[in-house]
Amino acid sequence: xxxxxxxxxxxxxxxxxxxxxxxxxxxxxxxxxxxxxxxxxxxxxxxxxxxxxxxxxxxxxxxxxxxxxxxxxxxxxxxxxxxxxxxxxxxxxxxxxxxxxxxxxxxxxxxxxxxxxxxxxxxxxxxxxxxxxxxxxxxxxxxxxxxxxxxxxxxxxxxxxxxxxxxxxxxxxxxxxxxxxxxxxxxxxxxxxxxxxxxxxxxxxxxxxxxx
Amino acid sequence: xxxxxxxxxxxxxxxxxxxxxxxxxxxxxxxxxxxxxxxxxxxxxxxxxxxxxxxxxxxxxxxxxxxxxxxxxxxxxxxxxxxxxxxxxxxxxxxxxxxxxxxxxxxxxxxxxxxxxxxxxxxxxxxxxxxxxxxxxxxxxxxxxxxxxxxxxxxxxxxxxxxxxxxxxxxxxxxxxxxxxxxxxxxxxxxxxxxxxxxxxxxxxxxxxxxxxxxxxxxxxxxxxxxxxxxxxxxxxxxxxxxxxxxxxxxxxxxxxxxxxxxxxxxxxxxxxxxxxxxxxxxxxxxxxxxxxxxxxxxxxxxxxxxxxxxxxxxxxxxxxxxxxxxxxxxxxxxxxxxxxxxxxxxxxxxxxxxxxxxxxxxxxxxxxxxxxxxxxxxxxxxxxxxxxxxxxxxxxxxxxxxxxxxxxxxxxxxxxxxxxxxxxxxxxxxxxxxxxxxxxxxxxxxxxxxxxxxxxxxxxxxxxxx
Numbered sequence: 001x002x003x004x005x006x007x008x009x010x011x012x013x014x015x016x017x018x019x020x021x022x023x024x025x026x027x028x029x030x031x032x033x034x035x036x037x038x039x040x041x042x043x044x045x046x047x048x049x050x051x052x053x054x055x056x057x058x059x060x061x062x063x064x065x066x067x068x069x070x071x072x073x074x075x076x077x078x079x080x081x082x083x084x085x086x087x088x089x090x091x092x093x094x095x096x097x098x099x100x101x102x103x104x105x106x107x108x109x110x111x112x113x114x115x116x117x118x119x120x121x122x123x124x125x126x127x128x129x130x131x132x133x134x135x136x137x138x139x140x141x142x143x144x145x146x147x148x149x150x151x152x153x154x155x156x157x158x159x160x161x162x163x164x165x166x167x168x169x170x171x172x173x174x175x176x177x178x179x180x181x182x183x184x185x186x187x188x189x190x191x192x193x194x195x196x197x198x199x200x201x202x203x204x205x206x207x208x209x210x211x212x
Numbered sequence: 213x214x215x216x217x218x219x220x221x222x223x224x225x226x227x228x229x230x231x232x233x234x235x236x237x238x239x240x241x242x243x244x245x246x247x248x249x250x251x252x253x254x255x256x257x258x259x260x261x262x263x264x265x266x267x268x269x270x271x272x273x274x275x276x277x278x279x280x281x282x283x284x285x286x287x288x289x290x291x292x293x294x295x296x297x298x299x300x301x302x303x304x305x306x307x308x309x310x311x312x313x314x315x316x317x318x319x320x321x322x323x324x325x326x327x328x329x330x331x332x333x334x335x336x337x338x339x340x341x342x343x344x345x346x347x348x349x350x351x352x353x354x355x356x357x358x359x360x361x362x363x364x365x366x367x368x369x370x371x372x373x374x375x376x377x378x379x380x381x382x383x384x385x386x387x388x389x390x391x392x393x394x395x396x397x398x399x400x401x402x403x404x405x406x407x408x409x410x411x412x413x414x415x416x417x418x419x420x421x422x423x424x425x426x427x428x429x430x431x432x433x434x435x436x437x438x439x440x441x442x443x444x445x446x447x448x449x450x451x452x453x454x455x456x457x458x459x460x461x462x463x464x465x466x467x468x469x470x471x472x473x474x475x476x477x478x479x480x481x482x483x484x485x486x487x488x489x490x491x492x493x494x495x496x497x498x499x500x501x502x503x504x505x506x507x508x509x510x511x512x513x514x515x516x517x518x519x520x521x522x523x524x525x526x527x528x529x530x531x532x533x534x535x536x537x538x539x540x541x542x543x544x545x546x547x548x549x550x551x552x553x554x555x556x557x558x559x560x561x562x563x564x565x566x567x568x569x570x571x572x573x574x575x576x577x578x579x580x581x582x583x584x585x586x587x588x589x590x591x592x593x594x595x596x597x598x599x600x601x602x603x604x605x606x607x608x609x610x611x612x613x614x615x616x617x618x619x620x621x622x623x624x625x626x627x628x629x630x631x632x633x634x635x636x637x638x639x640x641x642x643x644x645x646x647x648x649x650x651x652x653x654x655x656x657x658x659x660x661x662x663x664x665x666x667x668x669x670x671x672x673x674x675x676x677x678x679x
Contacts, residue, residue, distance in 0.1 A: 016530075016531065016534075017527050017528075017531055018406055018407075018506050018531065020506075020644075020646045022625075022644070022646040022647070022648060022649050023646065023647060023648070026648055026652075027625050027626060027627050027649075028627070030248050030276075030627065031248075031277065031289075031291040031292055031294075031295050031627065032291070032295075033251035033252070033255075033294065033295055033298050034252070035252045035255070035359075045647065045648045045652065051652045054291055055291075083527060084407060085406060085407040085410070085440065088406055088407070088440065089342065089644060089646060090341075090342050090356075090644075091249065091340060091341055091342040091344075091356035091357060091358055092248075092249065092358070093249065093252075093340075093358035093359040093360060096358075111407060111410060113407070113410065113440060114376075114410055114411065114440070114442050115342060115355075115356055115357065115358060115442060118357075118358065118361070119358035119360065119361075122358060122360035122361070123360070170233065170234065170235065170374065171233045172231065172233050172235045172372070183360070183364055183372065184260070184262070184363065184364050184367045184368060187237065187364065187367075187368040187370055187372065188367070188368060190228070190229060190237060191368075193228055193229050193237070194228055194237075194239070194265075194368065194369060194370055197228040197239055198239070198266075198369075201225075201239070204474075205334065205471070205474065206467070207332070207462075207463035207467055207468075207471050208241050208332070208334075208335065210268070210461075210463070211268045
């Protein structure tokens with residue numbers, strides 16, 4: 001997994017609550033058996049005026065000029081500023097894949113849906129939960145040229161006005177993200193503990209270990 | 213000492229290791245696999261040279277991309293075909309049991325699992341699908357995961373998780389005539405909102421929940437995720453045990469009775485402490501219809517489309533305005549005056565035998581309104597389809613003008629050919645009314661099977677209690 005340490009980037013404000021994963025990456029793109037190439041279809045139905053299909057060349061598609069990713073001063077930002085319950089709906093990891101593939105590394109919101117939040121960490125994406133009043137203020141400050149610095153090690157966001165905003169993150173997730181660690185390899189280091197659990201459990205509930 | 217909740221018990225039974233920072237290694241008893249969220253997980257195994265930890269813990273079926281008619285001609289869309297073929301190839305390569313498209317056991321993963329007895333009380337169950345919460349109806353800890361975690365479970369049979377908080381939603385008393393599990397869960401979502409259950413494992417309890425069949429309980433737990441909760445739970449009782457007896461993957465004979473004894477203990481202690489408790493009066497629940505683009509945008513069928521100018525919170529006001537504009541609805545319109553173009557009876561929420569019976573009862577002897585362009589019934593599995601046909605339900609539907617299809621996810625998310633055209637309005641028994649969910653520009657109203665059937669007959673929403 002790609003490690004995350006510290007970035008300074010312009011901020012893309014997506015000013016809607018309950019942004020669902022169907023909006024982040026519509027279902028037709030889920031037919032892909034690959035893990036990459038979703039970035040051009042991020043927010044497809046809001047971003048383009050035509051109907052998107054897998055494997056389409058997006059360079060000539062009509063853009064919705066009102067959608068924030070199409071506003072030149074925001075395009076290409078690596079920090080997404082969002083409202084509550086971001087990423088609700090389906091468990092599709094294609095949503096964080098699309099966000100990361102577009103080039104975004106950080107999402108700031110007052111709250112995230114659980115599965116989406118979890119999926120972010122598997123893809124080098126840092127979701128940051130901040131108090132709703134702080135998010136309100138960031139939306140108010142955010143405009144052309146507005147940038148933030150996000151430092152995971154220090155757990156701090158710095159604004160252009162010199163303000164430092166602390167954020168919380170669970171220590172094990174922080175450690176994995178800072179170092180880009182492979183979760184599966186870490187778990188397999190505990191194979192003996194897993195086997196011991198299985199032996200114990202098979203005594204209590206043998207029907208769970210049927211072989212068909 | 214305070215007692216334990218059902219969730220506490222399930223969590224402790226699956227704890228492989230607890231880390232000091234609060235994260236834990238949890239054992240997973242069953243993984244259900246479908247074609248959309250698994251190809252990259254199998255690819256990951258291959259790239260790292262890993263093998264499944266316990267092959268028999270996995271059970272696979274293709275459902276999202278599957279055509280619901282003319283199956284003998286295969287899948288027309290080459291991208292869908294490749295995805296379904298990839299699942300087959302991966303299952304063969306890694307030795308995982310898969311029910312193929314021609315197998316009568318094929319169906320929506322959350323219908324198939326319980327039907328086979330592959331879902332058992334006391335299990336941890338995961339699938340790369342948010343509606344895995346469905347299986348919590350059996351007193352199992354079941355939740356949706358992303359593809360990286362699908363790979364993690366394949367490779368290790370475990371997941372790194374943090375314990376959720378406990379929420380109890382108690383539905384007291386008895387529901388009125390015509391009120392179904394779908395109305396109960398939509399009313400709950402309307403009350404607590406789409407993020408109301410975020411961070412919680414939600415246990416549904418109370419007389420109205422205990423009175424539900426397993427099908428009804430699955431409908432309620434299925435939509436726990438629409439209230440933000442990754443898992444919904446219902447205590448085990450004789451209804452659960454009776455449902456499981458004789459299912460192919462359930463234990464047999466004496467072992468079943470031994471298992472049933474332990475399953476009966478899968479309930480919250482009377483003195484268990486919950487972090488949040490919500491109560492709902494069953495008798496107050498009316499038939500529900502969503503009017504917006506989030507499942508929390510719901511109101512009783514005898515209500516009206518809301519007026520955004522009455523909303524004081526500016527973020528909420530704007531989301532109501534955007535939803536009404538997308539849905540093509542005017543504030544103050546009675547829901548019974550809203551005409552629909554298409555009707556969809558199906559999905560992992562409402563495609564089980566009881567759902568089809570409830571819809572057929574409304575349809576029997578009547579005809580689909582002339583204004584309806586398409587009315588679809590998509591059974592949840594091949595076995596549900598067979599049973600419905602044995603009961604003559606297919607005849608009831610087709611004589612009324614419905615199309616009777618083969619099982620799959622179908623128009624719930626329109627990954628196959630079943631979809632709405634831009635601007636079309638659908639009475640749907642599925643679980644999500646998001647923008648574009650049932651097709652580009654689609655407009656979805658979530659309802660119960662009986663309410664969807666009635667909308668097909670009348671061409672608009674009607675109060676099921678009045679017919």
